Amino acid sequence: xxxxxxxxxxxxxxxxxxxxxxxxxxxxxxxxxxxxxxxxxxxxxxxxxxxxxxxxxxxxxxxxxxxxxxxxxxxxxxxxxxxxxxxxxxxxxxxxxxxxxxxxxxxxxxx
Amino acid sequence: xxxxxxxxxxxxxxxxxxxxxxxxxxxxxxxxxxxxxxxxxxxxxxxxxxxxxxxxxxxxxxxxxxxxxxxxxxxxxxxxxxxxxxxxxxxxxxxxxxxxxxxxxxxxxxxxx
Numbered sequence: 449x450x451x452x453x454x455x456x457x458x459x460x461x462x463x464x465x466x467x468x469x470x471x472x473x474x475x476x477x478x479x480x481x482x483x484x485x486x487x488x489x490x491x492x493x494x495x496x497x498x499x500x501x502x503x504x505x506x507x508x509x510x511x512x513x514x515x516x517x518x519x520x521x522x523x524x525x526x527x528x529x530x531x532x533x534x535x536x537x538x539x540x541x542x543x544x545x546x547x548x549x550x551x552x553x554x555x556x557x558x559x
Numbered sequence: 560x561x562x563x564x565x566x567x568x569x570x571x572x573x574x575x576x577x578x579x580x581x582x583x584x585x586x587x588x589x590x591x592x593x594x595x596x597x598x599x600x601x602x603x604x605x606x607x608x609x610x611x612x613x614x615x616x617x618x619x620x621x622x623x624x625x626x627x628x629x630x631x632x633x634x635x636x637x638x639x640x641x642x643x644x645x646x647x648x649x650x651x652x653x654x655x656x657x658x659x660x661x662x663x664x665x666x667x668x669x670x671x672x
Contacts, residue, residue, distance in 0.1 A: 480662070491561065492602065493664035507615055546615055547661055549602040551566070 452536045457554045466523040468553050470536030473517040479540050481512060482547070483521045485532040492535065492549070495521065526557045563664035565650050569647040574580045577638040579606065580667045584631055584652030590614070591633040592661065593625055602649065608633055640671045
């Protein structure tokens with residue numbers, strides 16, 4: 449699986465959009481980008497994933513660049529409850545894989 | 560709610576003891592994964608089972624073992640416990656129904672004293 453690079457920490461004001469970047473410059477054509485988050489001491493929570501098109505669900509939006517070498521997770525209206533560590537993972541489509549979690553980005557949403 | 564259920568949620572035991580952590584995967588998921596997360600550490604993959612068979616092994620100690628039963632629930636057995644085994648243990652599951660997206664349980668807090 450391609451390696452990902454994320455900033456170690458970010459902060460955001462409550463009510464504003466939080467834009468979390470991820471670099472995956474070695475991604476291959478059949479690899480998806482997945483995002484998870486982990487609120488302190490809770491289980492990692494799946495957020496969203498995409499291949500090359502932008503994706504949106506009730507939690508967030510995922511913007512993938514045209515060359516697929518980077519992506520941005522957008523929380524449109526961050527709340528205090530969005531304070532968590534966010535992980536970007538790249539994996540091949542289907543089949544079995546073992547997600548490897550790096551350090552992720554620690555997002556702090558402040559009032 | 561991810562649909563992955565782990566028990567117990569909290570466990571305190573003494574060094575040298577043995578404990579069993581249990582995981583019920585999401586309905587229909589055939590794969591189960593176990594991860595360990597020590598204080599302020601990242602998630603470390605331990606082992607994966609698929610439909611009862613061991614599929615992949617990570618940095619799992621020889622004192623630890625796991626199995627997946629015919630009803631697809633899984634157990635992680637930790638023996639000869641040491642203080643350093645104190646951690647959060649997460650179970651996750653995936654399956655074709657969810658497009659192989661992996662969903663995690665809420666974890667089992669193990670404290671070894």
